[in-house]
Amino acid sequence: MSFINQLMPNVSLIWPQVWQATLETLYMTVVSAIIAGFLGLIVGICLVVFDESGIVPHPATYSILDKLVNIFRSIPFVILLAVIYPVTKALVGTGIGNTAAIVPLVVGTIPFYARQVQNALVQVDRGIIEAAQAMGASNWDIILRVYLREGLPDLIRVSVLTLISLIGLTAMAGAVGAGGLGNLAISLGYQRFQNDVVWVAMIIILIMVFIVQAVGDWLTRLTTHN
Amino acid sequence: MSEPIIDLEHITVTFRDKKSTVHAVKDVSLQVERGDVYGIVGYSGAGKSTLVRTMNYLQLPTSGTAVVNGQTLGKLNTSQLRQARRKIGMIFQHFNLMNSRTIADNIDYPLRYSQLTRPQREKKVKDLLHLVGLDDKADAYPAQLSGGQKQRVGIARALANDPKILLCDEATSALDPKTTGEILDLLKQVNQDLGITIVLITHEMAAVKAICHHVAVMEEGEIVERGPLLDIFSKPQKQLTKDFINTAAQLDTALAEVRRQPAVINLAANAQLLHLSYVGASTDQPLIADLYQQFGITANILYGNVEFLQDTPVGNLIVILSGDISKFPAAFAQLRQEGVTVTVLDPKGDAVA
Ligand SMILES: Nc1ncnc2c1ncn2[C@@H]1O[C@H](COP(=O)(O)OP(=O)(O)OP(=O)(O)O)[C@@H](O)[C@H]1O
Ligand SMILES: [Mg+2]
Numbered sequence: 001m002s003f004i005n006q007l008m009p010n011v012s013l014i015w016p017q018v019w020q021a022t023l024e025t026l027y028m029t030v031v032s033a034i035i036a037g038f039l040g041l042i043v044g045i046c047l048v049v050f051d052e053s054g055i056v057p058h059p060a061t062y063s064i065l066d067k068l069v070n071i072f073r074s075i076p077f078v079i080l081l082a083v084i085y086p087v088t089k090a091l092v093g094t095g096i097g098n099t100a101a102i103v104p105l106v107v108g109t110i111p112f113y114a115r116q117v118q119n120a121l122v123q124v125d126r127g128i129i130e131a132a133q134a135m136g137a138s139n140w141d142i143i144l145r146v147y148l149r150e151g152l153p154d155l156i157r158v159s160v161l162t163l164i165s166l167i168g169l170t171a172m173a174g175a176v177g178a179g180g181l182g183n184l185a186i187s188l189g190y191q192r193f194q195n196d197v198v199w200v201a202m203i204i205i206l207i208m209v210f211i212v213q214a215v216g217d218w219l220t221r222l223t224t225h226n
Numbered sequence: 227m228s229e230p231i232i233d234l235e236h237i238t239v240t241f242r243d244k245k246s247t248v249h250a251v252k253d254v255s256l257q258v259e260r261g262d263v264y265g266i267v268g269y270s271g272a273g274k275s276t277l278v279r280t281m282n283y284l285q286l287p288t289s290g291t292a293v294v295n296g297q298t299l300g301k302l303n304t305s306q307l308r309q310a311r312r313k314i315g316m317i318f319q320h321f322n323l324m325n326s327r328t329i330a331d332n333i334d335y336p337l338r339y340s341q342l343t344r345p346q347r348e349k350k351v352k353d354l355l356h357l358v359g360l361d362d363k364a365d366a367y368p369a370q371l372s373g374g375q376k377q378r379v380g381i382a383r384a385l386a387n388d389p390k391i392l393l394c395d396e397a398t399s400a401l402d403p404k405t406t407g408e409i410l411d412l413l414k415q416v417n418q419d420l421g422i423t424i425v426l427i428t429h430e431m432a433a434v435k436a437i438c439h440h441v442a443v444m445e446e447g448e449i450v451e452r453g454p455l456l457d458i459f460s461k462p463q464k465q466l467t468k469d470f471i472n473t474a475a476q477l478d479t480a481l482a483e484v485r486r487q488p489a490v491i492n493l494a495a496n497a498q499l500l501h502l503s504y505v506g507a508s509t510d511q512p513l514i515a516d517l518y519q520q521f522g523i524t525a526n527i528l529y530g531n532v533e534f535l536q537d538t539p540v541g542n543l544i545v546i547l548s549g550d551i552s553k554f555p556a557a558f559a560q561l562r563q564e565g566v567t568v569t570v571l572d573p574k575g576d577a578v579a
Contacts, residue, residue: 131322134282134393135336135383136311138304145335149326226325226369 008196010188018184018197022204024098025180028170029208032102033163036109040162043069043110044117045143051122055129055139065114072111077169080108081176101170101178109166116158124150153224160216164209171205181205229296230257231391231423232281237290239276239447250276252447253290258440260390263417263424265434265455267470268444274427277444278393281425282314283307295390312339315384315422319396321376323368329379330355330364336386354382358412374405381412385420392416395427410436431474435459435535443467459540460505460567475542477501480529484544485573487528493573497548501569502561506538513566514545521557523549544571 005012043065049055050062075083081104088103089095124147132146148155174182181201189198239251250273258264268274279285280292283299292299297310323332330351337347355361358378368376377397384392394413398406414437417424426438434441434455442452443466451464462468472478481501484490490499502513517523529544547554558568 125320125322127318127320127322128324130284131316131318131383132335134284134311134314134316135387136308136339138308141338146324150324152326223326225367 008200010194011196011200014188014197018200018204021174021179021181021184021201024178025167025170025174025182025205025208028098028101028105028173028178028180029163029167032105032109032170033166035102036106036113036166037159037162039106040110040113041117043114044121045147047114047118048121048147049139049143053126055133055142069111069114072107073115075108077104077108077172078176080104081173096177098179101173101180105166105169105173108169109162112165113158113162116162117155120154120158121147121151123154153220156216156219156223160212163212163216167205167208167212171201228260231260231262231295232256232258232425233293234277234280235291235293237277237280237287237292239273239280239285240288249447251280251287254447254449255290256442256449256452258423258425260423261417261421262440263414263426263438265426265428265438265441266444266449267428267431267434267441269429272444273447274429274444275395278395278425278427281391281393282311282316284316308339312336312387313389314391314393315387315389316393316395317377317380317384317397319399321368321373321380321400323376323379323383325368328365328367329360329371332368332379333382333386336383340387350386354385357385358382372405373401374408377401377405377409378412381409381416385416385422389422391423391425393425393427396429397426398433399428399430406430406433407436413437431470435474435533439536443470455535456505456538456540459535460503460565475531475533477529477531477542477544480531481544481571484528489526489546490528490573493546494548496551497546498551498554499571499573500545500547501571502541502543502545502566503569504541504564504566505535506540506565513561513564516560517547517557520560521549521553523547523553523557 011018047062047065047069050058050065052059052062084104084107085095088100091103092100094100128150129142129146132142137146170178170180171182171185174180174184175186177183181204185198185201188194189201234254234256237251237254238249241248241250254277266274266277276285280287281294283292295310295313299307299310302310324335327335333351333354334347337350340347342350351364355364358381360375360378360382363371363375368379371379380397392413397413398409401409410433413424413426416422417437426433428434438455440453441455441458442449443458443464444450445466451458451462451467458467459471462471493499514525514527517525524547526546526548527543528546530542532539532541534540547557561568
């Protein structure tokens with residue numbers, strides 16, 4: 001233990017704070033992932049079914065969704081944080097803190113994930129969709145039991161990708177006052193020259209990414225049958 | 227005759243986009259009788275798939291009506307149409323099985339729309355697996371099966387809801403000849419044992435020949451010729467039909483071979499190269515012997531092929547007849563009277579007349 005204390009003189013004094021920051025990062029990531037995952041999935045599915053070659057072609061709706069996704073994807077996250085500050089304040093009551101950070105995280109992640117979901121689901125063979133239609137499947141059936149099921153390995157893959165990018169965003173949000181490991185690294189490590197704090201924050205984030213990746217790979221293998 | 231199970235009236239399908247208009251199907255009317263096996267042949271792009279897809283309204287016709295199983299498909303609402311589709315099975319060139327489900331689950335999928343209980347569904351899946359000869363593959367995934375096996379699963383799945391009709395769109399086109407034969411045998415069995423009406427779309431006349439009772443030939447969105455299999459094979463009217471038949475009988479290759487032979491290259495002045503084809507009864511007649519006895523004409527058979535269509539022999543001969551040329555017209559008339567189709571071939575040309 002004394003070796004660790006020597007190596008990380010600052011971190012050893014603030015372990016509870018590091019633990020707290022880790023929990024905050026997890027909290028922001030998990031809650032944002034659930035909300036953005038759900039909404040992004042819906043938008044992604046809409047992009048697939050309303051497409052010209054989808055099961056319910058609807059060019060007007062498709063084109064609106066498509067443009068919205070493009071626009072929101074183009075906004076750099078730091079700018080998005082500032083731009084939607086009023087919305088955040090109205091929704092959460094405050095503009096800073098973990099919970100407040102969830103609003104921009106969700107808004108920033110939905111379009112990214114929606115596009116990923118779209119890319120995953122359009123891989124599903126058109127012929128399989130057609131076979132289901134020929135069997136008398138309803139559109140709901142086709143979405144739930146064909147698209148989502150056949151596209152599952154790809155969906156897991158893009159979800160992992162999104163989750164990893166979300167972890168990155170929480171760190172960035174942390175830098176502008178949302179708490180979490182990003183905040184810790186900036187406020188203590190960077191601004192007070194406590195390099196060991198930066199390193200520890202980075203390693204914890206890397207471990208999170210690694211776990212997400214490993215679980216994702218395992219699930220992908222489990223669901224792939226071709 | 228009872229009323230047809232499939233009745234297409236003046237079906238037209240036009241695809242339009244900003245740049246172009248494609249008339250995929252042009253004013254096609256087609257009736258298929260209950261219990262029939264109806265073949266539709268044509269080259270790629272002829273509109274076969276588009277036409278067959280109007281039979282379950284996967285393709286909405288631009289105009290015209292489709293009455294299938296006694297229902298006018300165009301008058302059904304979405305949920306009624308889904309109901310109707312459950313009684314119209316369909317199989318595809320690329321099988322279109324769900325990769326994420328086992329074979330048993332693939333076959334079980336359409337049963338979710340039936341009234342059957344869990345145990346009944348399991349039994350049904352088992353029976354269907356047995357019917358298509360895949361009892362031991364229940365827990366395999368499609369990726370572990372050969373093409374022929376996948377198509378068997380396709381057939382089992384299509385039959386799950388006891389359809390009255392089975393639509394087959396190029397169902398054997400991705401398979402090798404032997405597997406094609408096996409799948410066609412299975413379809414024949416499905417037709418005979420279960421009484422299911424089959425519509426078979428293909429670009430191979432050989433497949434039609436193997437199991438169809440009726441055939442329609444499609445070109446550029448239209449049916450250019452149609453009729454009972456034997457009639458089409460014995461008296462094809464259109465060049466396209468003849469091409470298909472000749473390809474199937476491998477007459478093309480035979481003729482090319484024949485034309486390279488010295489006897490044909492140096493065809494004598496008192497000789498002619500002919501294609502004789504006959505269906506059924508005429509094969510009992512000693513044609514060649516008669517020609518010699520009655521007209522003093524000798525025949526040199528360069529190629530001969532007899533095959534059975536619906537248990538009726540169909541023969542094709544390429545012969546050189548030599549003798550007194552002035553007696554040829556009378557000899558041909560005699561042959562034609564016996565039901566033989568006589569075609570004089572150009573010894574140098576490249577087409578089968
Ligand atoms: N959804 C579509 N949109 C536009 N054009 C189409 C569409 N489907 C088919 N076509 C066109 O309609 C014509 C007929 O196509 P179809 O698929 O019915 O032919 P086919 O006889 O089945 O050919 P193949 O043997 O290649 O399957 C083709 O020119 C094709 O390009
Ligand atoms: Mg086709």
